[in-house]
Amino acid sequence: MPTKSTESAVPTYTRPFSGARYHELSLKCREGQSPCAHCGRPCDDASPKTEWAHVVGGGAEFASKEEHDADGPSDDGGGDMGCFPVGPGCVRKLRAAGVHVFKMGAS
Numbered sequence: 001m002p003t004k005s006t007e008s009a010v011p012t013y014t015r016p017f018s019g020a021r022y023h024e025l026s027l028k029c030r031e032g033q034s035p036c037a038h039c040g041r042p043c044d045d046a047s048p049k050t051e052w053a054h055v056v057g058g059g060a061e062f063a064s065k066e067e068h069d070a071d072g073p074s075d076d077g078g079g080d081m082g083c084f085p086v087g088p089g090c091v092r093k094l095r096a097a098g099v100h101v102f103k104m105g106a107s
């Protein structure tokens with residue numbers, strides 16, 4: 001799998017839940033909301049505008065498009081955390097970092 005060891009500067013958008021205030025922001029989620037997979041800001045689960053990322057490795061990394069399309073990593077020994085929403089402010093940053101971000105229901 002590709003490594004991003006050259007990207008030593010924080011924040012690392014290839015790492016889920018790595019926002020500096022993730023924990024604090026995630027606590028603001030109300031019913032029907034989930035924390036952004038990067039920064040923890042509340043996102044509406046049901047909004048068709050919400051985009052998602054598939055978290056694997058026990059929360060250590062994002063699934064690639066191939067892994068997501070296969071419904072999880074093929075060599076999965078556990079650690080598939082499922083899909084988390086990505087806030088509008090983070091979608092572009094994650095995409096730029098090579099993370100597979102998608103809309104639910106999009107074929």
Ligand SMILES: [Zn+2]
Pocket residue numbers: 036037038039040041086087088089090
């Ligand atoms: Zn975010």
